[in-house]
Amino acid sequence: DGGITQSPKYLFRKEGQNVTLSCEQNLNHDAMYWYRQDPGQGLRLIYYSQIVNDFQKGDIAEGYSVSREKKESFPLTVTSAQKNPTAFYLCASSMEQRPLHHNYGYTFGSGTRLTVV
């Protein structure tokens, strides 16, 4: 079955460490996204990529980095510069780059819960 796989489900990080969250999709979607979820704040966009080898900052990109070397993969690195990384991270993908088609087909992964210890 097609879908998005995020791993690991739970991740613990010591202060000062970089960690990388994996996101893989086999839906042949062009666009991929990373969101951060905190209680009472909904989801906030960290980074997104509409095409391989290209990505843009979202609303809260500071302290994060991404790469998009393959269409299927969009890993997120939480760096030591991110002062409050404890959160639930969701990856998503969609098949349309432009809004005019109104057929986004967003699919979400099951998330990674990151905790700083």
Add this chain to the structure above:
Amino acid sequence: AQSVTQLDSHVSVSEGTPVLLRCNYSSSYSPSLFWYVQHPNKGLQLLLKYTSAATLVKGINGFEAEFKKSETSFHLTKPSAHMSDAAEYFCVVISEGGLSNTGKLIFGQGTTLQVKP
């Protein structure tokens, strides 16, 4: 700029009674609106979407929402709550208007639905 406001952070209903989750949006364009549901530590599942077709949208699990342009609202309803409906619900609008904003989801703050037996 597009935005959504979910008017209640927490809603509690009894099983078998109606559900109303309120959402107001702000958009310069004809918006694309969505409702997503999230069960604890899970990803997001699409309940329904409005993309300028019928104003009354029917979704999965008996949910529906009505797009009211005059009130800039997109409230989610269900005639009879079930225990399995207990979850967090997000109202979402698509960011539109320019290449740098294409296809990004903008989330409301979320409404936690509690269903009492």
